[in-house]
Amino acid sequence: MQHPDSYFMEQAIRLSAKGRPLSPPNPAVGCVIVRDGEIIASGFTQKAGGHHAEIEALTDAERRGVNIEGATVYVTLEPCSHYGRTPPCALALINHRVGRVVAAMKDPNPLVAGKGLAMFEAAGPPAACLRKRPGKAIGGSSPG
Numbered sequence: 001m002q003h004p005d006s007y008f009m010e011q012a013i014r015l016s017a018k019g020r021p022l023s024p025p026n027p028a029v030g031c032v033i034v035r036d037g038e039i040i041a042s043g044f045t046q047k048a049g050g051h052h053a054e055i056e057a058l059t060d061a062e063r064r065g066v067n068i069e070g071a072t073v074y075v076t077l078e079p080c081s082h083y084g085r086t087p088p089c090a091l092a093l094i095n096h097r098v099g100r101v102v103a104a105m106k107d108p109n110p111l112v113a114g115k116g117l118a119m120f121e122a123a124g125p126p127a128a129c130l131r132k133r134p135g136k137a138i139g140g141s142s143p144g
């Protein structure tokens with residue numbers, strides 16, 4: 001049986017593909033929120049200036065009326081930690097009191113690069129990164 005982390009990350013990667021036509025210059029990111037082995041909310045990156053995948057998933061949870069406190073968040077890229085066009089997603093996840101965050105990889109963007117994960121370490125839920133080194137976006141056109 002597949003490890004649940006890889007299974008749910010695969011779902012997040014699939015979702016990220018939907019954002020690919022919209023997101024440039026931002027990376028296409030997918031996000032699923034899981035509780036008790038079930039996806040309760042999901043989202044993917046909207047067009048530049050729009051919501052990041054994590055915020056889309058949080059909005060989706062609100063729309064569905066599901067409680068994500070203590071749930072696990074799978075996201076294909078480290079949640080951002082800087083105020084760009086939008087407030088940092090890492091902060092939003094911390095504020096929503098999610099139980100755990102699993103990122104597929106660190107953000108190669110030097111503005112983030114580990115700082116998103118560090119925000120969780122400092123103030124939030126346990127966070128893990130499946131791939132240690134930054135690299136090309138997972139699920140992107142040139143994986144590797």
Ligand SMILES: [Zn+2]
Nearest residue numbers: 052079080089
């Ligand atoms: Zn973000």
